[in-house]
Amino acid sequence: MPVPAIEITNLAKRYGEAGPLAVNDVSLTVESGSVIGFLGPNGAGKTTTIKILAGLLSATSGSARLNGFHVVDQRANAMAQFGAVLEGSRNVYWTLSSWQNLIYFGRLKGLRKSAATARAERLLTELDLWERRHQKVGGFSRGMQQKVAIAAALIADPAIILLDEPTLGLDVAATRTVKNWIRTLARDEGKTILLTTHQLDVVEELCDRVAVVSSGRVVTDLPTGTLLSQFRQHDHYEIRVEARAEPVALPDGFTAVRGDEDTVVTGHVQGGDELYALIEALRGQGLPLRSLVQVQPSLEEVFLSLVEEPVHG
Numbered sequence: 584m585p586v587p588a589i590e591i592t593n594l595a596k597r598y599g600e601a602g603p604l605a606v607n608d609v610s611l612t613v614e615s616g617s618v619i620g621f622l623g624p625n626g627a628g629k630t631t632t633i634k635i636l637a638g639l640l641s642a643t644s645g646s647a648r649l650n651g652f653h654v655v656d657q658r659a660n661a662m663a664q665f666g667a668v669l670e671g672s673r674n675v676y677w678t679l680s681s682w683q684n685l686i687y688f689g690r691l692k693g694l695r696k697s698a699a700t701a702r703a704e705r706l707l708t709e710l711d712l713w714e715r716r717h718q719k720v721g722g723f724s725r726g727m728q729q730k731v732a733i734a735a736a737l738i739a740d741p742a743i744i745l746l747d748e749p750t751l752g753l754d755v756a757a758t759r760t761v762k763n764w765i766r767t768l769a770r771d772e773g774k775t776i777l778l779t780t781h782q783l784d785v786v787e788e789l790c791d792r793v794a795v796v797s798s799g800r801v802v803t804d805l806p807t808g809t810l811l812s813q814f815r816q817h818d819h820y821e822i823r824v825e826a827r828a829e830p831v832a833l834p835d836g837f838t839a840v841r842g843d844e845d846t847v848v849t850g851h852v853q854g855g856d857e858l859y860a861l862i863e864a865l866r867g868q869g870l871p872l873r874s875l876v877q878v879q880p881s882l883e884e885v886f887l888s889l890v891e892e893p894v895h896g
């Protein structure tokens with residue numbers, strides 16, 4: 584069997600002597616070339632796990648390996664396997680330019696000057712930062728800073744990429760750039776990517792698989808499609824009709840909230856017949872239809888229901 588890119592075995596982490604377990608017996612195997620979403624509510628233990636993988640924190644018990652190398656016992660080899668962008672950290676130096684940052688991190692990762700230069704040139708060009716390569720990163724927008732941070736993580740062309748909230752705080756265009764880039768790294772370059780996010784679209788578009796952690800434990804580990812389809816069986820609709828003074832008569836299970844202009848009808852619809860029946864009921868009352876949207880659950884709602892009742896494949 585090929586060596587997994589990431590292998591976490593019974594990992595636990597307690598901050599301080601008597602603190603709670605931030606990570607509580609996490610085991611996870613990620614095969615080479617896949618993109619895994621490492622998801623969970625705030626405080627679930629995602630960042631702590633990633634910091635242990637990145638050698639920035641020591642585990643209380645259990646082990647982690649990157650391409651077979653133990654992150655503590657074979658530290659130098661393990662550290663050469665990955666690049667990381669950590670949440671809430673300054674991953675690059677703001678007083679340096681993007682060019683200086685990339686050369687610095689390239690040299691730190693053991694690249695020769697010529698290799699670092701060639702790689703930095705390629706990364707900055709791909710990310711559309713070449714023209715501004717000599718400007719200080721501190722003056723860049725959040726999206727550009729994030730692009731530089733990702734480029735710095737990729738400078739030594741690592742096989743494994745750890746991304747903690749890679750699109751947090753980015754605008755639509757920067758999010759699209761980062762997502763496209765992650766997709767290219769995975770599909771065209773065969774990188775293994777572990778990412779955390781609270782954005783459902785990022786999971787849907789990028790992740791082959793999703794592991795959900797809650798209170799330091801993995802509660803679900805499934806292919807993305809399988810997991811998301813579990814939450815799409817009961818389709819939730821939001822229908823806006825013109826607001827009227829008289830109450831709206833609705834089939835069982837639907838609620839209507841009247842606003843100034845629209846009345847918003849919400850509820851779960853089991854199949855097309857029920858949806859038609861609802862629309863007919865509204866039409867029968869002479870209520871002009873303004874809009875109809877299928878509302879997808881947020882990741883937070885998915886997490887909440889998983890914590891209450893884990894889904895298994």
Ligand SMILES: Nc1ncnc2c1ncn2[C@@H]1O[C@H](COP(=O)(O)OP(=O)(O)OP(=O)(O)O)[C@@H](O)[C@H]1O
Nearest residue numbers: 598602605623624625626627628629630631632670
């Ligand atoms: N340096 C620290 N000292 C003490 N407790 C900590 C420390 N860092 C994190 N924790 C605690 O460990 C638990 C897990 O935190 P962690 O940051 O790993 O969660 P997370 O899943 O990444 O959350 P988020 O989605 O909010 O980033 C939380 O209860 C947090 O308060």
